[in-house]
Amino acid sequence: MDTIGVQDFLVVAVLLFSVGFLGVVLRRNLLLVLMSLELMLNAINVALVAFSRHSANMDGSLFVFFIMTVAAAEVTVGLALLVALYKKRQSVFSEHMTLLKN
Numbered sequence: 422m423d424t425i426g427v428q429d430f431l432v433v434a435v436l437l438f439s440v441g442f443l444g445v446v447l448r449r450n451l452l453l454v455l456m457s458l459e460l461m462l463n464a465i466n467v468a469l470v471a472f473s474r475h476s477a478n479m480d481g482s483l484f485v486f487f488i489m490t491v492a493a494a495e496v497t498v499g500l501a502l503l504v505a506l507y508k509k510r511q512s513v514f515s516e517h518m519t520l521l522k523n
Contacts, residue, residue, distance in 0.1 A: 430471035437464035451506070451513045455499045462492055 437460055444457025466485045473481025507513050 427471045427475040434464045434468040449515045452503055
């Protein structure tokens with residue numbers, strides 16, 4: 422039976438990143454955009470872990486740990502901003518955000 426190589430992990434990472442990118446570009450709900458950004462970040466983490474595992478160096482895995490810590494703080498701040506935005510505008514859709522127009 423064949424082992425899973427670094428190419429397989431990179432294919433998964435590219436697919437995850439593509440789905441996340443499409444979510445950022447096509448979605449209008451800011452909560453879904455935030456989730457898509459996190460999906461893109463996790464795709465990068467998968468690629469970093471794959472390269473780290475391939476090179477038998479743990480630096481990439483350690484870097485991923487710090488990225489995940491920062492991502493948790495990012496999600497907390499993003500969700501807090503979305504809750505505040507919803508309380509003020511009763512919507513989290515990007516087309517309703519017209520404060521900076523004109």
